Amino acid sequence: MKIEKISSRVLLACVALIIVCFAAFLLIGYDNPVGDNNEPKLTNVIMWLMYALILVTAGLTVWSAIRGMQNSKGSDPAATTGVPGGKITLFTAGLTIASLILGWVTGLGEKEFTAQDGTVTSAGWVTVVDVFMVSMGVLLLAAAIAVIVSMTGIVTKSASKK
Numbered sequence: 242m243k244i245e246k247i248s249s250r251v252l253l254a255c256v257a258l259i260i261v262c263f264a265a266f267l268l269i270g271y272d273n274p275v276g277d278n279n280e281p282k283l284t285n286v287i288m289w290l291m292y293a294l295i296l297v298t299a300g301l302t303v304w305s306a307i308r309g310m311q312n313s314k315g316s317d318p319a320a321t322t323g324v325p326g327g328k329i330t331l332f333t334a335g336l337t338i339a340s341l342i343l344g345w346v347t348g349l350g351e352k353e354f355t356a357q358d359g360t361v362t363s364a365g366w367v368t369v370v371d372v373f374m375v376s377m378g379v380l381l382l383a384a385a386i387a388v389i390v391s392m393t394g395i396v397t398k399s400a401s402k403k
Contacts, residue, residue: 255294262290278357336383337376344375 270282309326348371354362 259290262286276357337380340376340379341372343379344372347375348372 266281266283266287271279273280273282345368348368351364351367351371353364354367356362
């Protein structure tokens with residue numbers, strides 16, 4: 242089976258699983274008032290779905306990186322594809338670290354958070370949440386820009402002219 246066909250089927254399976262989980266979340270016990278708040282019954286399903294997708298994505302990313310390094314031993318992928326993979330990897334790692342630092346700096350000085358039910362979250366954990374929320378926003382923006390650049394073919398066009 243070709244890699245494109247496998248990739249396409251995996252994508253469709255993930256989308257179907259996500260749709261089923263969100264449909265169940267919205268249709269089964271979504272209107273569950275607890276005090277003044279709504280507490281959907283299947284919130285844990287969405288949380289576990291996110292955990293599973295993150296773990297699978299991280300595992301596949303590591304596997305893909307190792308496999309790519311094994312396949313490109315002794316050759317310059319930029320010469321054949323026009324995409325400077327090493328520069329992209331360094332930029333991605335640097336952007337991730339920079340986004341975490343930006344999130345940490347913007348989250349400094351947070352105070353502890355008290356929920357309506359009386360649960361108290363320490364200031365440190367509020368800062369951690371801020372770090373990851375800012376980092377996700379920065380990386381989401383970078384991913385959107387990368388998709389647009391990839392779709393236009395600017396990087397490969399400029400490399401093929403050399």
